[in-house]
Amino acid sequence: MTIWACQAGKDVYVEKPVSHNVWEGRKMVEAARTYERVVAAGTQRRSQLLTKQAVEFIKGGGLGKLHTGRCAVFRARDPIGTTSDDAPPQGVHYDLWLGPAPARPFNENRFHYTWHWFWDYGTSELGNNGIHVLDSLRWLMDRREHPRVVFSTGGLYERGEPTDQETPNTQYTTFQYADGVVLHCDVRGWFTESSDAGLYVYGTEVEDDA
Numbered sequence: 001m002t003i004w005a006c007q008a009g010k011d012v013y014v015e016k017p018v019s020h021n022v023w024e025g026r027k028m029v030e031a032a033r034t035y036e037r038v039v040a041a042g043t044q045r046r047s048q049l050l051t052k053q054a055v056e057f058i059k060g061g062g063l064g065k066l067h068t069g070r071c072a073v074f075r076a077r078d079p080i081g082t083t084s085d086d087a088p089p090q091g092v093h094y095d096l097w098l099g100p101a102p103a104r105p106f107n108e109n110r111f112h113y114t115w116h117w118f119w120d121y122g123t124s125e126l127g128n129n130g131i132h133v134l135d136s137l138r139w140l141m142d143r144r145e146h147p148r149v150v151f152s153t154g155g156l157y158e159r160g161e162p163t164d165q166e167t168p169n170t171q172y173t174t175f176q177y178a179d180g181v182v183l184h185c186d187v188r189g190w191f192t193e194s195s196d197a198g199l200y201v202y203g204t205e206v207e208d209d210a
Contacts, residue, residue, distance in 0.1 A: 006031040011038040017127040045136045063203030069141045070200040071133035072186040082164050083109045109164045117165040124167035130187040133197055140201050147175035
Protein backbone atom coordinates (compact mmCIF):
# COMPACT_ATOMS: atom_id res chain seq x y z
CA MET A 1 0.00 0.00 0.00
CA THR A 2 2.93 2.34 0.65
CA ILE A 3 4.16 1.81 -2.90
CA TRP A 4 0.68 2.35 -4.33
CA ALA A 5 0.34 5.57 -2.34
CA CYS A 6 3.69 6.83 -3.67
CA GLN A 7 2.61 5.98 -7.21
CA ALA A 8 -0.59 7.96 -6.60
CA GLY A 9 1.44 11.00 -5.55
CA LYS A 10 0.68 10.71 -1.82
CA ASP A 11 3.03 11.15 1.12
CA VAL A 12 2.87 8.27 3.60
CA TYR A 13 3.04 7.57 7.31
CA VAL A 14 3.42 3.83 7.78
CA GLU A 15 3.31 2.07 11.13
CA LYS A 16 5.76 -0.56 12.32
CA PRO A 17 7.22 -2.90 11.25
CA VAL A 18 7.08 -1.06 7.89
CA SER A 19 7.40 -4.17 5.73
CA HIS A 20 7.14 -7.93 5.92
CA ASN A 21 10.74 -8.49 4.85
CA VAL A 22 13.90 -6.64 3.80
CA TRP A 23 13.17 -6.93 0.07
CA GLU A 24 9.76 -5.26 0.48
CA GLY A 25 11.30 -2.51 2.60
CA ARG A 26 13.87 -1.72 -0.08
CA LYS A 27 11.14 -1.58 -2.71
CA MET A 28 9.32 0.97 -0.55
CA VAL A 29 12.45 3.12 -0.32
CA GLU A 30 12.90 2.80 -4.08
CA ALA A 31 9.29 3.92 -4.69
CA ALA A 32 9.63 6.91 -2.34
CA ARG A 33 12.74 8.07 -4.21
CA THR A 34 11.34 7.38 -7.67
CA TYR A 35 8.11 9.31 -7.04
CA GLU A 36 9.77 11.90 -4.78
CA ARG A 37 7.41 11.29 -1.88
CA VAL A 38 7.87 11.70 1.86
CA VAL A 39 7.53 8.37 3.66
CA ALA A 40 7.71 8.41 7.45
CA ALA A 41 7.77 5.30 9.61
CA GLY A 42 7.28 5.11 13.32
CA THR A 43 5.42 3.92 16.37
CA GLN A 44 3.22 5.64 18.94
CA ARG A 45 6.09 5.66 21.41
CA ARG A 46 7.94 8.19 19.27
CA SER A 47 5.26 10.69 20.31
CA GLN A 48 5.35 9.97 24.05
CA LEU A 49 6.58 12.92 26.10
CA LEU A 50 8.39 10.71 28.63
CA THR A 51 10.42 8.99 25.92
CA LYS A 52 11.36 12.33 24.36
CA GLN A 53 12.46 13.65 27.75
CA ALA A 54 14.56 10.54 28.34
CA VAL A 55 16.25 10.98 24.95
CA GLU A 56 17.16 14.59 25.78
CA PHE A 57 18.42 13.59 29.25
CA ILE A 58 20.67 10.91 27.80
CA LYS A 59 21.90 13.13 24.95
CA GLY A 60 22.85 15.70 27.57
CA GLY A 61 25.21 13.20 29.20
CA GLY A 62 22.95 12.29 32.11
CA LEU A 63 24.04 8.64 32.02
CA GLY A 64 27.63 9.16 30.95
CA LYS A 65 28.88 6.79 28.26
CA LEU A 66 26.23 4.23 27.34
CA HIS A 67 27.21 0.57 27.17
CA THR A 68 24.07 -1.60 27.51
CA GLY A 69 20.37 -1.33 26.82
CA ARG A 70 17.48 -3.68 27.47
CA CYS A 71 13.87 -3.63 26.35
CA ALA A 72 11.10 -6.07 27.08
CA VAL A 73 7.50 -6.83 26.16
CA PHE A 74 5.51 -9.28 28.26
CA ARG A 75 2.23 -9.86 26.45
CA ALA A 76 -0.07 -12.73 27.35
CA ARG A 77 -1.92 -14.08 24.32
CA ASP A 78 -4.74 -16.58 24.31
CA PRO A 79 -3.92 -19.75 22.33
CA ILE A 80 -5.47 -19.65 18.87
CA GLY A 81 -6.06 -23.40 18.61
CA THR A 82 -6.80 -24.89 15.20
CA THR A 83 -9.45 -23.99 12.62
CA SER A 84 -10.47 -25.36 9.23
CA ASP A 85 -10.41 -23.45 5.96
CA ASP A 86 -13.64 -21.66 5.11
CA ALA A 87 -15.13 -19.02 2.82
CA PRO A 88 -14.02 -15.40 3.44
CA PRO A 89 -16.49 -13.20 5.35
CA GLN A 90 -18.94 -11.23 3.25
CA GLY A 91 -17.48 -7.93 2.14
CA VAL A 92 -13.84 -9.06 2.36
CA HIS A 93 -11.81 -8.79 -0.86
CA TYR A 94 -9.62 -11.73 0.05
CA ASP A 95 -7.27 -11.50 -2.95
CA LEU A 96 -6.60 -7.85 -2.11
CA TRP A 97 -6.10 -8.76 1.55
CA LEU A 98 -3.52 -11.42 0.61
CA GLY A 99 -1.51 -8.96 -1.46
CA PRO A 100 1.88 -10.49 -2.37
CA ALA A 101 1.49 -13.36 0.12
CA PRO A 102 1.13 -16.93 -1.22
CA ALA A 103 -2.40 -17.83 -2.34
CA ARG A 104 -4.07 -19.97 0.32
CA PRO A 105 -7.69 -20.75 1.19
CA PHE A 106 -9.23 -18.40 3.75
CA ASN A 107 -8.74 -19.48 7.35
CA GLU A 108 -10.00 -17.52 10.35
CA ASN A 109 -6.74 -18.06 12.23
CA ARG A 110 -4.83 -16.47 9.34
CA PHE A 111 -7.11 -13.41 9.37
CA HIS A 112 -7.43 -10.48 11.82
CA TYR A 113 -5.87 -10.35 14.41
CA THR A 114 -4.01 -13.61 14.50
CA TRP A 115 -2.44 -13.27 11.03
CA HIS A 116 0.54 -11.89 12.96
CA TRP A 117 1.43 -15.46 14.00
CA PHE A 118 1.97 -16.83 10.46
CA TRP A 119 5.15 -16.36 8.45
CA ASP A 120 3.32 -15.62 5.19
CA TYR A 121 1.98 -12.36 6.64
CA GLY A 122 3.42 -11.65 10.08
CA THR A 123 6.75 -11.06 11.76
CA SER A 124 6.04 -12.80 15.10
CA GLU A 125 5.58 -11.01 18.41
CA LEU A 126 9.07 -9.54 18.02
CA GLY A 127 7.98 -7.65 14.90
CA ASN A 128 4.48 -6.99 16.20
CA ASN A 129 5.07 -5.63 19.71
CA GLY A 130 8.80 -6.01 20.30
CA ILE A 131 9.51 -3.46 17.60
CA HIS A 132 7.79 -0.75 19.68
CA VAL A 133 10.24 -0.98 22.56
CA LEU A 134 13.23 -1.89 20.38
CA ASP A 135 12.71 1.25 18.29
CA SER A 136 12.54 3.34 21.48
CA LEU A 137 15.69 1.71 22.85
CA ARG A 138 17.64 2.36 19.65
CA TRP A 139 16.45 5.96 19.78
CA LEU A 140 17.47 6.35 23.41
CA MET A 141 20.91 4.91 22.69
CA ASP A 142 21.37 6.70 19.36
CA ARG A 143 21.85 3.51 17.38
CA ARG A 144 21.52 4.45 13.72
CA GLU A 145 23.78 1.80 12.23
CA HIS A 146 23.26 -1.93 11.90
CA PRO A 147 24.69 -4.16 14.64
CA ARG A 148 27.77 -6.26 13.92
CA VAL A 149 26.32 -9.43 15.47
CA VAL A 150 22.72 -10.54 16.13
CA PHE A 151 21.85 -13.62 18.17
CA SER A 152 18.30 -14.76 18.84
CA THR A 153 16.70 -17.76 20.50
CA GLY A 154 13.20 -18.69 21.60
CA GLY A 155 10.22 -20.70 20.49
CA LEU A 156 6.49 -21.25 20.53
CA TYR A 157 5.65 -22.21 24.09
CA GLU A 158 1.97 -23.13 24.13
CA ARG A 159 0.00 -24.71 26.95
CA GLY A 160 -0.19 -28.19 25.52
CA GLU A 161 -3.10 -27.88 23.09
CA PRO A 162 -2.71 -28.09 19.30
CA THR A 163 -2.22 -24.77 17.50
CA ASP A 164 -2.00 -23.41 13.97
CA GLN A 165 0.46 -20.72 15.07
CA GLU A 166 3.84 -20.77 13.32
CA THR A 167 5.83 -17.92 14.84
CA PRO A 168 7.51 -17.83 18.27
CA ASN A 169 5.65 -16.24 21.17
CA THR A 170 8.82 -16.00 23.24
CA GLN A 171 12.11 -14.69 21.88
CA TYR A 172 15.35 -13.32 23.34
CA THR A 173 17.54 -11.30 20.98
CA THR A 174 20.94 -9.66 21.50
CA PHE A 175 22.46 -7.01 19.22
CA GLN A 176 26.19 -6.24 19.46
CA TYR A 177 27.57 -3.11 17.78
CA ALA A 178 31.05 -2.40 16.45
CA ASP A 179 31.78 0.01 19.31
CA GLY A 180 30.97 -2.66 21.92
CA VAL A 181 27.49 -1.43 22.85
CA VAL A 182 25.02 -4.29 23.44
CA LEU A 183 21.22 -4.20 23.25
CA HIS A 184 18.89 -6.93 24.50
CA CYS A 185 15.25 -7.37 23.50
CA ASP A 186 13.06 -9.84 25.40
CA VAL A 187 9.61 -10.80 24.14
CA ARG A 188 7.60 -13.22 26.27
CA GLY A 189 4.16 -14.73 25.89
CA TRP A 190 3.25 -14.17 29.54
CA PHE A 191 3.09 -11.19 31.87
CA THR A 192 6.18 -10.88 34.06
CA GLU A 193 7.13 -8.63 36.96
CA SER A 194 3.58 -7.16 37.04
CA SER A 195 4.44 -5.17 33.91
CA ASP A 196 3.82 -5.57 30.20
CA ALA A 197 6.80 -3.59 28.85
CA GLY A 198 9.97 -1.82 29.90
CA LEU A 199 13.08 0.07 28.79
CA TYR A 200 16.41 0.09 30.63
CA VAL A 201 19.52 2.04 29.65
CA TYR A 202 22.86 1.55 31.40
CA GLY A 203 25.71 4.05 31.31
CA THR A 204 28.89 4.78 33.23
CA GLU A 205 27.01 7.14 35.57
CA VAL A 206 23.70 5.50 36.45
CA GLU A 207 20.93 3.25 35.13
CA ASP A 208 17.81 4.85 33.65
CA ASP A 209 14.46 3.07 33.69
CA ALA A 210 12.58 4.73 30.84
